[in-house]
Amino acid sequence: MRRTTALLLRHVGGGIPQALADMLVCPLSKKPLRYCDASGSLVSDAVGMSFPIVDGIPCLLPKDGKLLEDHQRESGHETSPRDSSD
Amino acid sequence: MALRAAAARLSSSSLRRRHGHLLPAAATASHAAFLHSHATSFGFKQVREDEKSKLVGNVFSSVASSYDVMNDLMSAGLHRLWKDRLISKLNPFPGMKHLDVAGGTGDVAFRVVERIKSVSHRATQGTLTDMEEDTHIYVCDINPNMLDVGKKRATEKGYNEEQCLSWVQGDAEALSFEDGSMDGYTIAFGIRNVTHIEKALSEAYRVLKKGGRFLCLELSHVDVPVFKDIYDIYSFSVIPAVGELVAGDRQSYQYLVESIRRFPKQEKFAQMIQEAGFEAVEYENLVGGVVAIHSGVKL
Numbered sequence: 001m002r003r004t005t006a007l008l009l010r011h012v013g014g015g016i017p018q019a020l021a022d023m024l025v026c027p028l029s030k031k032p033l034r035y036c037d038a039s040g041s042l043v044s045d046a047v048g049m050s051f052p053i054v055d056g057i058p059c060l061l062p063k064d065g066k067l068l069e070d071h072q073r074e075s076g077h078e079t080s081p082r083d084s085s086d
Numbered sequence: 087m088a089l090r091a092a093a094a095r096l097s098s099s100s101l102r103r104r105h106g107h108l109l110p111a112a113a114t115a116s117h118a119a120f121l122h123s124h125a126t127s128f129g130f131k132q133v134r135e136d137e138k139s140k141l142v143g144n145v146f147s148s149v150a151s152s153y154d155v156m157n158d159l160m161s162a163g164l165h166r167l168w169k170d171r172l173i174s175k176l177n178p179f180p181g182m183k184h185l186d187v188a189g190g191t192g193d194v195a196f197r198v199v200e201r202i203k204s205v206s207h208r209a210t211q212g213t214l215t216d217m218e219e220d221t222h223i224y225v226c227d228i229n230p231n232m233l234d235v236g237k238k239r240a241t242e243k244g245y246n247e248e249q250c251l252s253w254v255q256g257d258a259e260a261l262s263f264e265d266g267s268m269d270g271y272t273i274a275f276g277i278r279n280v281t282h283i284e285k286a287l288s289e290a291y292r293v294l295k296k297g298g299r300f301l302c303l304e305l306s307h308v309d310v311p312v313f314k315d316i317y318d319i320y321s322f323s324v325i326p327a328v329g330e331l332v333a334g335d336r337q338s339y340q341y342l343v344e345s346i347r348r349f350p351k352q353e354k355f356a357q358m359i360q361e362a363g364f365e366a367v368e369y370e371n372l373v374g375g376v377v378a379i380h381s382g383v384k385l
Contacts, residue, residue, distance in 0.1 A: 017252060019222045019252060020224070020252040020254070023183075023224065023263050023264055023267055024254070024262050024263065024264075025262055025263065025264050026262065027256060027257065027260040027261065027262040028260065030264070030265065030292075033262075054230070054255075055234075055237075056253075057230070057233055057237070057253050057254065057255055058254050058255065058262075059230070059255040059256075060254060060255060060256045060257075060262035061228065061255060061256060061257050061260075062257065062260050064255075
């Protein structure tokens with residue numbers, strides 16, 4: 001049963017395995033990240049920045065983060081890797 | 087070569103007195119950045135703090151593909167034994183969450199996985215247990231080229247990312263993992279290249295659970311009289327030359343040997359680990375101090 005669940009959730013969060021999504025936080029604020037489907041990036045709402053995922057590897061270097069445009073801020077439509085594990 | 091090293095040493099001390107004003111980049115790059123940046127070391131050179139990470143990045147991008155071959159050559163294969171020693175000190179267990187920082191090529195992570203597999207297979211005679219499924223090793227490296235090498239090697243070894251290994255590009259000084267989330271933290275030949283060692287140590291402390299182990303394998307300081315002289319000649323003459331021959335990159339390996347000499351001595355580093363909050367801090371010298379393994383526990 002556990003294995004099936006793991007399989008289903010495997011790619012929640014745009015190619016990031018669940019075990020990874022569960023652990024990741026924003027490198028600056030240490031607050032949760034949410035996955036943004038539209039941009040395929042990880043968003044830290046706490047500091048208003050997004051971090052890219054390149055070849056399945058999240059790039060969580062503060063210097064590689066991009067400032068969010070206004071329309072990208074918490075829209076409520078994104079799926080959070082964290083929520084979907086519940 | 088010895089002359090060149092001496093010259094580098096001289097110029098670095100004069101640069102330090104002038105606080106890096108002589109460095110061309112400092113004059114041309116943004117003045118605002120310079121105002122807020124302190125001088126730090128890049129090998130024997132003094133550079134701006136924000137520049138060190140860039141320079142270190144260049145070194146590792148440049149050596150990523152030949153990194154493992156060079157490690158074998160430079161240490162006469164000993165780095166394998168040192169890493170094995172690190173793992174036996176870590177004593178990995180099934181179900182553990184482990185973070186390996188600066189381990190892009192996967193050398194430490196693969197060993198942790200192997201050890202856990204062998205431990206749990208002995209216990210359960212080959213059946214995959216729930217505990218083993220919970221095992222997860224996170225590899226964090228600041229350099230994407232090193233991570234690419236590691237990911238490729240993982241595929242070759244038949245490791246399935248979803249099962250137990252994850253790769254993250256991140257900074258040891260600003261980790262992107264939750265507080266109290268890891269049972270173990272290792273950093274092998276990495277902390278020397280970090281700009282602020284104390285920030286990396288406090289991040290290690292933050293991500294560890296109570297009872298979690300911190301282990302650091304690093305090239306250190308030799309204090310055995312004659313052996314020290316031989317080691318110095320080897321470091322400053324042989325390594326840069328081999329680096330040029332094999333990796334086609336003398337400067338990166340010149341940086342390597344200089345950065346080793348700039349790293350705090352064993353006792354001082356142990357004290358820094360204590361200051362970060364760790365308890366039961368101790369270290370073990372291997373090969374007379376060519377490398378040292380420092381360890382601590384978060385209580």
